[in-house]
Amino acid sequence: MTTVYLLIVLAPLLGAILAGFFGSRLGRAGAHWVTIIGVGLSCLLSLWVLLGFIRGSLQPFDGAVYTWMLADGIRFEIGFLVDRLTAVMMAVVTFVSLMVHIYTIGYMADEEHNWPADSRLGANAYQRFFAYIALFTFAMLMLVMANNFLQLFFAWEAVGLVSYLLIGFWLNRPTAVFANLKAFLVNRVGDFGFLLGIAAILLYFGSMNYAEVFAAAEASPDLTMSILGGAEWQVATVACILLFIGAMGKSAQVPLHVWLPDSMEGPTPISALIHAATMVTAGIFLVARMSPLFELSEVALSFILVIGAITALFLGLVGVVQHDIKRVVAYSTLSQLGYMVVALGASAYAAGVYHLMTHAFFKALLFLGAGSVIIAMHHKQDMREMGGLKKYMPVTYWSMVVGTLALIGFPAFSGYFSKDGIILAVAEADRAGATFAYVCVLLGVFVTALYSFRLLFLVFHGEERMDHHTREHLHESPLVVTVPLILLAVPSVLIGLLTVTPMLLGDWFGAAMPVAPGNDVLAAVAARYDSAWGLVAHGFVSLPLYLAAAGFLTAWYCYIQRPDLPARLQQQFALPHRILDNKYWFDELYLKVFAGAGRGAGRFFWKVTDAGLIDGILVNGTARTIGRVAATLRRSQTGFLYHYAFVMIIGLVVLLTWFVYTAR
DSSP, rough: OHHHHHHHHHHHHHHHHHHHHHHHHHHHHHHHHHHHHHHHHHHHHHHHHHOOOOTTTTOEEEEEEEEEEEEEEEEEEEEEEEEEHHHHHHHHHHHHOOOOOHHHHHHHHTTTGGGOOSSSSTTTTHHHHHHHHHHHHHHHHHTTTBHHHHHHHHHHHHHHHHHHHHOOOOOHHHHHHHHHHHHHHHHHHHHHHHHHHHHHHHHHOSSSSSSHHHHHHHHHHTTTTEETTTTEEEEHHHHHHHHHHHHHHHHTTTTTTHHHHGGGGOOOHHHHHIISSGGGHHHHHHHHHHHHHHHTHHHHHHHHHHHHHHHHHHHHHHHHHBBBBBHHHHHHHHHHHHHHHHHHTTTTHHHHHHHHHHHHHHHHHHHHHHHHHHHHTTTTBBBBGGGOGGGGGGHHHHHHHHHHHHTTTTTTTTTHHHHHHHHHHHHHOOOOHHHHHHHHHHHHHHHHHHHHHHHHHHHHSSSSSSSOOOOOOOOOOOOOHHHHHHHHHHHHHHHHHHHHIIISSSSGGGGSOOOOGGGGGGHHHHHHHHHHHHHHHHTTTTTHHHHHHHHHHHHHHIIIIIITHHHHHHHHTTTHHHHTGGGGGGIIIIIIHHHHHHHHHHHHHHIIIIIIIIIIIHHHHHHHHHHHHHHHHHHHHHOOOHHHHHHHHHHHHHHHHHHHHHHO
């Protein structure tokens, strides 16, 4: 099996190398074919591995494939841990990536028009883009298949690096350059905590291998460290909080969420790839994989629970006032990531990973559907310039409807099972922050339905608000765009019904994500609902459905029946709208307070320390002092004999005086 696992990770890498280094020779068609074949092979093998675990013909694999070095008894290796959790992640990552690769052929068909005609910036841009997304897939696979913290860290950083290249792909646009720099810097903040967490684990548990660390932590659950003025802290608590800070950066949790909406500056396929199944889910996967550690710390789990709840509700509210179609979906991603984190904080790891899986399909569908609209609108993204697109783009419309129903959690759609499972699990949780989280995820259902149907009504219904030229050229996107939409719509409807019983209500993940007996909230959920249809029946009489219906009716009334009402409400509730429109002023806080303070401190040290002290006093000051002394001594060398005789006499008198004084 080692050969199969190597093929899964190396096939996308080979495609990326060929498209990246030999793209000019391969041409556009050659570049997309080598990357699609590489990712397609990886996808087929990943699905085969998942099927093997489903049938029971495969057993978990945990082994090294390459030893980098051995230092002080600690092995630094490249290795794979492939169990049921890994198999699910591999299948989701490669399938969504394959759909994005195919979709990109249509979306980037006119890529040369995005670059200045007199510049070489766009040379082989099409080939370079395919190389980047294949490389992104390779990095994500290395991350989810890692069996040690060394490989995890390097794959973690590789995902961040390639996302930097993809977000700023159109590097002739200042907004894209600012967005990729923002994403890179914000993730470095999280990654600093992540690195400290790995260092703490290595220091106290003496290994980089997952299995060895988990065994050592279980053997010494009450191990403490002395920090912050001698206070004793549980090692598991400190390490888990530090690891979760890294997850907050990658999975865009408050307050490290600010990079994700701006990443919409990249091409739409990247929005689907980053926001659906890869980069933003890395943090969710990290916590799920580290569940044996997190189960040792109630403090860390409560911290996760509260952070996820704040993200789920308050960032979803920002999506209600956005006008850019991609940014609405981006804030939806932030909110849904909050739901996943809430599940992790409630010890419902299976529910978090299950929502990760279902979300990957319907969120990729929504992003690619938004991209289809953008293509038809000649790359205009403001929903206020759209309207009435349903009759022009029926395939895109119905695909978006399917994605929206899955997103709001309509019973029997895939998103219903995972989202309702999270809400039920949080209701069973008994730890600090659980009540607050339950209220937030319930209110989040209303907010999700409101911004989701607002998007549908503004884009596809109502009056046509686009200009005459755009209206004349409106048509459905080509098959290379719509076929991935259809292929993603199918699992958005069916994957929940097919998998909810083993993955959410059963113990399919087993030892991959162990839960302490007192924390197993999903066991309580499974005791009440033993089948998919039992959950569906519950959905039609539960509060979340009525909250979603209230969101739908609010959006329908405001944007179909009374399209003048939103403007009036904006005037009447100017302060709340301003707060949401300014995204709680997080950007201003970082740019003006932290970045501004950093620049101010830099200017101070430059002027006072560098220019004033070092250059002014130590370097130039010393030189000026020596120069003045030398100038004074130079004036004493007059060349007159009587001057030298006079100095000699004065010197002799001084010496005699000193001799007589000391001889007494």
